[in-house]
Amino acid sequence: MRTLLAFAAFTLAAPAIAQEADEPATPTSVVAAASAEEWLAIAPEDLLVMELAPDAAGNPRRVVIQLMPREFSWPWVANIRWLAREHWWDGTSVNRVQDNYVTQWGDVTEARRTPVDSPDAPYWSLTGHLTGPHSATLIERVLDLQLETDTYAAAAGFWSGWPIAGDNRGKQWPIHCYGYVGVGRGYAPDTGTGADLYTIIGQPQRHMDRNLAVVGRIIEGMEHMSSLPRGSGDLGFYTDEEAHLRTEIVSVRLASEVENAPRFEYLDTRSATFTRYVAVRANRNDDFYTMPAGGVDVCSVQVPVRRVGE
């Protein structure tokens, strides 16, 4: 069993804290106690609002996607912003739902002209690209908060509100977690424009990291993507006979172009509350959980995101 290095001191102190408060700390109670300054606004131009056709009962289905900061996958994110401004996705559809893998959407006819090119760019960033107080070459000094172990990388943790992995040679890359959005492509690595997108609906298959571009994550309405009927064709694509199962995408817009768009904020990954939140996630010990794990997977730590004012 392993412990999170960064939290050893905290973990030992936790029972005392819990005793004072008379209730054991849970991830929910820790986040609820965050101060207002620990929440950071998400810019409307970093949000995509995707309206799906209403469900069978007539209920609206809105999905909100937060785009990656420019340090990662920026050529694809730039394409995606362009396609949203062009209203390119309007009238396209969800075409593939493969259980325990991905839901994928775009132009099923493949006939629609794509007014952007496929970037020939790497799926990782070099340390020099990260902005802010980070200037070191080792990821230990780049991440806001590093977890002790990661099966897929020398290091993994959080930076600017995102789960990031890295090696010891100055490369960092974004991680595929549940609800994260990436760029579909053909066999050659430089064949994805951003017009064809997917989101993870099961156990993340992190061998996709550094092989596909992670461009964002769904922060509201994920259930509309994960609960769709699975396709029975190869790779979970809907067959011609299942064409009626394709969900229509009515529109995709940048939130900055949507009237009364909801506003969101995320918990600062440099904050004391976020550090405590991760520690409590790694050592659940409360009214229900009595055997702390002593560690937590980077994808099992969802970065808290909420609507502004809630």
Next chain:
Amino acid sequence: MRTLLAFAAFTLAAPAIAQEADEPATPTSVVAAASAEEWLAIAPEDLLVMELAPDAAGNPRRVVIQLMPREFSWPWVANIRWLAREHWWDGTSVNRVQDNYVTQWGDVTEARRTPVDSPDAPYWSLTGHLTGPHSATLIERVLDLQLETDTYAAAAGFWSGWPIAGDNRGKQWPIHCYGYVGVGRGYAPDTGTGADLYTIIGQPQRHMDRNLAVVGRIIEGMEHMSSLPRGSGDLGFYTDEEAHLRTEIVSVRLASEVENAPRFEYLDTRSATFTRYVAVRANRNDDFYTMPAGGVDVCSVQVPVRRVGE
């Protein structure tokens, strides 16, 4: 970046093998090449067949669950066999679907008498309980195949076809992966009989390991559990207004009591093919993936299961 210790030699040899075959190895191609003796039959008395009410289009929905071997969670599995023989679940329902967490089923009225008691048993096994050629006290010598790293335990790997974690003091326990089935309970650890069951429908939250009893896994029909509409009540339970969303469970039977029940087999986790399968999963390097991860999460290695004769 880490590599799988056990596969270092194999990994180096892989390009040559691939060159000979003229096509790069993929997990699918490796499993397809397994010999007949590497597939082991699953006994019909280790399978539960759950029939859900047909979907809105009238399609049947059958879910097949493989039960854990007796070395783990056996008091709960014994209860489950008993409840199936009693036809206890007939007419119960799926009552909770929480996105990225669990789908849960049982008697929503809580009025049905449960003819079994809640076992007061541990959520792990001691080494002495494992059968077969395993007699050492360290998990390294107990598992059929051990992965190099695990965030949640000193060791993790596979034993008798199941993902198992362990510490260095002789304890092993089953792991919560996508599609795995566990026993719902109240706050006290000894309050779950096995009448209320859940399955994981998102990123596995492995802090549930050793806090809840893992009793099996869904080997067919998982899509019927994962694509259900999410509940809007607390913890994803359907509210009273959503009562119509509850999916009826028509029957649950041991396969040994079902006429023409399908038969299944799994890939022996002691086999050379399984070892190669895990190595290829950890180092995807083929027509699509060009940047091998160098590691793989225990839950990202689905133990291959297939119908007999396929």
